[in-house]
Amino acid sequence: MRLANKTCAMEEAVAHIGDGTTVMLGGFGVPGTPFALIHEVVRQGPKDLTIIKNDANEKGMGVDHLLAAGLVRKLIVTHIGLNARAIEMMNAGEIEVEFCAQGMLAERVRAGGAGLMGFVTDIGVGTELADGKPRIEIDGHAGVLETALRADVALIHAARADTFGNLAYEATARNFSPLMAMAADRVIAEAEEIVPLGGIAPNAVHTAGPFVDHVVELGELSGEYGVVRRA
DSSP states (O other): OOOOOOBOOHHHHHTTOOTTOEEEEOOSSSTTOOHHHHHHHHHHOOOSEEEEOSBOOOTTSTHHHHHHTTOEEEEEESBOTTOHHHHHHHHTTSSEEEEOOHHHHHHHHHHHHTTOOEEEEOTTTTSGGGTTSOEEEETTEEEEEEEOOOEEEEEEEEEEEETTOOEEOOGGGOSSHHHHTTSEEEEEEEEEEEEOTTOSOGGGOSBOGGGOOEEEEOOSOOGGGGGGOOO
């Protein structure tokens, strides 16, 4: 059996993102953030997006480009404290922001990828983070139901990919991406290098090809990727 070649042009891959799409973005600050794919989303301009990401990046990079272009309706994040524009837009009611503790966000995405509806935890009980969530008591212990997260599309950054979409991440860029690749209906990966099928050792594959729909090869990395440059 011949496996599919999933490489394609960036504009072709991103064209699958339309108005109202829920998009997961890999990344923890800079490492793992798919900056080139984000720029292409801005160029194509789909509106009313819901963005699921660990953070809102800093002003002038990553998610901030989506905010500046007026493409975001809602952010689901752990924090936005490094992005003044995101704070201003939230306070002005221009975007909706749902905050979620970092480990909780990762588990909600993992649950979505595992086909679960959610999970019960006592983290956040008695705080604003639990407001409006179903309360559950187990063996006398109070908990809340955290619902799973899924997305229409996940955009992720990989150090290497093969033509079938097997992905390898580098160092801390391996953060939310493996989980998000399992929790989205369509997965688009930008890769610093694309190698032939078999060019990534099996034990070095962090996301398996069946989870990935499109692979885009990057040229020279832009300045936004500066802190992940490697010798």
